Amino acid sequence: MSGNISVRTRVRTLVDDERFQKIIIGVIILNAVVLGVETMVPEHLAHELALFDSLLLAVFVVELLLRLVAYGPRFFLDPWNVFDTVIVAIALVPATGPLSVLRALRILRVLRLVNSVPSMRRVVDGLINAMPGMGAVAGLLVLMMYVAVVISTNLYGEIAPEYFGDLGTSAFTLFQTMTGEAWPDIARTVMAEDPTAWVFFVVFILVMTFAVLNLFLAVVVSGMESVESLAEHEEESDAEMMTLLTSMRDDLTAVREELAAVRAERSQAPEAG
Template sequence: MPSRERLRALLETDRFQQFIIAVIVINAATLGLETSAATVERYGTALTAVDHLALYIFVVELAARLYAYGWRFFRNPWNLFDAAIVTVSLLPTAGGLSVLRALRILRALRLISVVPSLRRVVTALLTAMPGMSSIVLLLALVLYVTAVMGTKLYHVTAPEYFGDLPTSLFTLFQMMTGDAWSDITREVMAVHPSAWVFFVVFMLVCTFVVLNLFIAVVVSAMEEEHAEESVQATEDLGRAVLTELATLRAEVRELRDRVPVTPNGGPGPAVKDTPGVVGNGARKPATRGAAGRRRGSASGQRE
């Protein structure tokens, strides 16, 4: 087996993937510990050593994958994602670029490309983006209409919430998330008792309709992703079965070529047992009748 194929087989083993996952988790934990001043004071050297070791492992792994897959490495978007994260980690962090030290935590995002379940979720989200764009447009339209109405109706009553259009947009977005929406509503209702109609309709439309559409689109995309994986698994199984059938046919053809044939193309005559000889050439024991006949003929000759 060529060296590239051996390296590719090694990179695709479960043990190697588990090792990379462990390195990512340990590196993420050390980067989190670096946020504690007391921990850095006591174990700063060890944390830095672990961080550099993890970075070296990621660089070696990336170089190995680049060598093993060749140009096919750039056809996989997850490989490009990993390469971008490792490249950011290699940038200098001294002087004006010291802010890039905070970007080292992006290495934890490599779990997305390593863990298959996380990769499926992210793929489903990216697949759902075209469908979600229409929902975002609908939500933005509802927010804009209600913000204009809220500004014209309640800018005098609650100027801190509906004083102008940007403030009203932020207030309605805050209410849509469920943050203190009842407090805002009660403050306005103290002056306008019928304001509950405006706010209840807004909450029903945004929270219970539009936001649930996001969930529906994402779930539909995940189902489609699962269906595509099932089809791919079925195709792989079919190819494996066809390969096995081809191997069996070759073995049957080889066995058939070993069987002797007659000139007319049929199988050769079966070997018949001769008297006193068994099929494997061993001598048969004399039967009782044959022994009696020999004794009778010997007596007749003496007479």
């Protein structure tokens, strides 16, 4: 049992080492470059690159096995570890026959960089933390979009059927308008028949683009700030814990020295007697 614990401790020290993590980051980046180069090289070099890609995949498999040994069942309690396992598992599936589409998914291995770089991981954690608020904003966006689609179809369906002929066409046109792509051309086409149509387009852009869409940014920023504050709090807690442990170690050292001094006095007392 102690031997297993010793092996696990050594493996954990290895996988947590900063140099080991930098090596894995380098392998992930190199793998991304190889997958991109594969799309451009001649056929006679494709086999060599495929072998090199398999070698890099073997490195990923070994790294996951080492982390599994280091953390045991707790490895699967971290969603990022599960994500890494799924990505590597997809790469291990033979990309032939009906599964040939999985060959294009090999590039997903690059996403492992998110788990390997703490700053990227905090950004994703912030996005995940902002999901509930983003859902509410998305619901508001869909509701207001639907209202605008119905109104524009009723007002301009006969004037510009190529843009507002039905709900689907109107939804696509307003989405295009919301992104700012070619909306002046659409507006001018409608205004040629209805000069007051500019009011609808201006109000729609002000409400949807400058108000509702910016709410997404506000929610995401708020989520990232909460993640950053949590990370800072954890760092402060770790610093306090280290200070406490250092203080306890110093106290234990002082107690040991006092006990040693008492024992020395007692051992000298009979000799003096």
